Amino acid sequence: MVGIDEMLADPAIRAYLLRHIGNEGLDLLERFPPAGEYSDEELAEKTGINLNTVRHTLYTLYERRLAEYRRIKDPESGWLTYLWTLRTDMVYPVIREELERVLEILTKRSKYEEENDFFICEECGIFTFNDVSDSNFTCPNCSAPVKHFDNEMLLGALKRRVAAIHATLGTTGSASE
Template sequence: MDPVEEVLNNPAMRAYIYRLVGDEGLNLLEKFPKEGEHSDEDLAAKTGINLNSVRHTLYTLYEKRLAEYHRIKNNETGWLTYLWQLRIDHIHDAIREEMEMVLHKLERRIVFEEENDFYICKECHDIYTFTVAIGNDFKCPNCDVPLSHFENEMLVKALRERIETMKKTLGHA
């Protein structure tokens, strides 16, 4: 089976690609010629997809190392032509990098949640740190309703579970 087809038939990988490039990007991948390198203009002409959408998709895929190009210079005009090919075989690395980044953010978030004390407005449901609450005399800065202490234990527990699951998936545990 073609590697692009394989990725697009996998619901999780398709969802990842969709999040990156949207409907038109998926459409381009489905119609991308299987062999050789292609200019963005050729891809737009062959697929019927708007040239700007083709370029946006290619640059987005390039940022994740899922596409690559090389340049050819026309000696007469000095114009550069970019010839593109897909590197969909790098999708596992791209997803891993994304998961590592999310894991790092979750770890920072749990530190924030554990190191702070929180207060909530029962009226507008905004949550404030102790520093903000004390600076406003424990009244909501939006509606002046007294703030109540907010227990974030369930959130911390959920964050811990998610972090552990991700660490196991990534082989960190």
């Protein structure tokens, strides 16, 4: 199992967590007590972090399967208490799944960019060849003339990103899959 300190020492994991839980969430993880279950109130007290921040961070981590809770009911009051634990063992599988999802999206976008010819209207934006060919290469929205749009820079960036993700995942493939 990956420890919190080890997890937070990895720059890629730290950047991933920062994007999702922010600096205050990272502060909570850095101060998270050792193994065990803790209520959100206990975590706020032990870490000195605002209770709302603790709750927001825990729910965000839960949505990404990086935290889980056990619910207990007080027999006298009927109050429910949620006892939270971190799932540091899930950090690599979760990030891998997200990378695979992003890879799929970027691969589809790369294929779309490769298979289409684009034209641009200065006022309305970018259109495909099919969008403007029937209208004599004028904008379908405002009827202004359109110019050819060279998407090679975007296509190159997409292919580089796809290749980098494949390298990270240790898989093979190309942007034209």
